[in-house]
Amino acid sequence: GAPFVAYRGTELFIDGCAASELAARFGTPLYVYSRRAMLAALAPYQRALAGREHLICYAMKASSSLAVLQTFAQAGCGFDIVSGGELDRVLAAGGDPGKVVFSGLGKTRAEMRRALEIGVRCFNVESEAELDVLSEVALSLGRVAPVSLRVNPDVDAKTHPYISTGLKGNKFGIAHDRAVAAYRRAAQLPGLKVVGIDCHIGSQITEIAPYLDAADRVLDLVEAIESSGLRIHHLDLGGGLGIQYTDERPPAADALIGALLARLDARGHGARTLVFEPGRSLVGNAGVLLSEVLYLKPGTHKNFCVVDAAMNDLMRPALYEATMSIVPCRLRDGVPVVYDVVGPVCESGDWLGRDRALALQPGDAVAVLSAGAYGMSMASNYNSRPRAAEVMVDGDVATLIREREPVAELFRGEHLLPAD
Numbered sequence: 001g002a003p004f005v006a007y008r009g010t011e012l013f014i015d016g017c018a019a020s021e022l023a024a025r026f027g028t029p030l031y032v033y034s035r036r037a038m039l040a041a042l043a044p045y046q047r048a049l050a051g052r053e054h055l056i057c058y059a060m061k062a063s064s065s066l067a068v069l070q071t072f073a074q075a076g077c078g079f080d081i082v083s084g085g086e087l088d089r090v091l092a093a094g095g096d097p098g099k100v101v102f103s104g105l106g107k108t109r110a111e112m113r114r115a116l117e118i119g120v121r122c123f124n125v126e127s128e129a130e131l132d133v134l135s136e137v138a139l140s141l142g143r144v145a146p147v148s149l150r151v152n153p154d155v156d157a158k159t160h161p162y163i164s165t166g167l168k169g170n171k172f173g174i175a176h177d178r179a180v181a182a183y184r185r186a187a188q189l190p191g192l193k194v195v196g197i198d199c200h201i202g203s204q205i206t207e208i209a210p211y212l213d214a215a216d217r218v219l220d221l222v223e224a225i226e227s228s229g230l231r232i233h234h235l236d237l238g239g240g241l242g243i244q245y246t247d248e249r250p251p252a253a254d255a256l257i258g259a260l261l262a263r264l265d266a267r268g269h270g271a272r273t274l275v276f277e278p279g280r281s282l283v284g285n286a287g288v289l290l291s292e293v294l295y296l297k298p299g300t301h302k303n304f305c306v307v308d309a310a311m312n313d314l315m316r317p318a319l320y321e322a323t324m325s326i327v328p329c330r331l332r333d334g335v336p337v338v339y340d341v342v343g344p345v346c347e348s349g350d351w352l353g354r355d356r357a358l359a360l361q362p363g364d365a366v367a368v369l370s371a372g373a374y375g376m377s378m379a380s381n382y383n384s385r386p387r388a389a390e391v392m393v394d395g396d397v398a399t400l401i402r403e404r405e406p407v408a409e410l411f412r413g414e415h416l417l418p419a420d
């Protein structure tokens with residue numbers, strides 16, 4: 001659990017702000033983030049990497065509102081981006097494009113062009129075909145694109161199949177046994193300059209061992225590539241460190257980095273520049289989703305607690321059957337009843353939690369905990385539901401960082417057919 005989200009007496013607090021007061025003041029559904037919790041999550045990464053050439057690139061897909069990006073930019077972070085839209089967000093938040101790594105297996109020419117003009121630090125290239133296109137685009141602009149090849153180390157990160165990315169059957173990265181040839185090709189293309197190597201094996205990883213396996217596989221490649229005369233400057237070991245949602249026990253970031261550094265040192269690679277791309281572990285525990293109980297609906301098979309947040313606000317339970325804690329914002333007396341906590345969307349998959357014992361009344365606010373990662377950033381407008389508002393808390397100061405989406409925004413840009 002995160003100490004920045006905890007009860008004081010019967011009131012749930014996010015840092016210095018009472019959750020039920022935030023719900024009343026800003027309305028629900030509402031995402032609330034603790035700025036201090038984010039910085040506290042970053043600190044062990046920074047500590048473990050102090051004294052080494054390194055760059056922590058926040059994987060902004062986890063939570064990409066401008067104030068979140070601003071928080072990490074001010075803390076010295078770069079960003080791992082996967083689209084031109086994310087690049088524009090980095091710029092709007094005051095981030096340094098020179099600290100941006102551009103990941104993703106489907107970059108368009110237009111996205112490449114824009115990133116080259118802005119001057120990102122590195123393109124993480126995911127296929128040989130992409131190498132050719134990137135070189136061509138760079139040449140057309142009279143530039144040279146800095147590249148790293150994302151290699152697929154074929155290790156099992158032992159996570160949910162939808163968020164495991166480092167296995168042979170995944171669409172990501174360049175196969176381990178093609179990597180040396182791909183580097184040779186990259187070195188020959190006139191629009192490219194090889195600067196690094198990278199891998200990312202999955203998300204919500206709760207063990208250190210798969211990282212060490214991946215690092216070993218990547219170092220094997222580095223040695224093979226460099227023996228052919230090329231120089232690999234930086235090593236990007238991706239993101240993926242898990243967080244505690246319920247009973248997971250992921251390693252601390254400094255323990256993970258420490259173990260990786262020990263492995264690199266032991267193999268004589270300790271002097272390389274290191275890049276990491278953490279997303280969830282920087283923001284997940286720092287955020288909650290607040291929602292109001294609309295109706296209690298007892299039944300013979302199941303009791304339902306209908307809340308005003310739904311799968312469009314928080315997709316993880318519906319999409320991955322993810323278990324996330326749900327707690328009352330204000331504890332009340334009374335015998336807990338076992339509910340499925342569900343949203344108003346017209347799908348049986350629209351649930352936020354199953355079989356939760358809760359003492360609640362309509363009008364109460366509840367909090368889905370550890371919702372700071374892949375919550376708002378995956379929200380949709382399904383059922384024409386406007387997206388939630390977002391608040392950043394720092395001590396006892398709460399700042400609205402994103403307004404609740406006005407319904408009119410949902411059909412702005414739509415056109416009726418001409419009258420005949």
Ligand code: LLP
Pocket residue numbers: 059062080103104163200202203204238239240241277278279280281316320373374
């Ligand atoms: N780098 C790359 C290339 C990635 O694809 C990802 C995440 C990250 C870094 C950051 O991984 P993290 O540290 O956040 O685990 N929506 C899913 C998670 C999808 C992760 C996608 N890639 C969920 O809600 O569990």
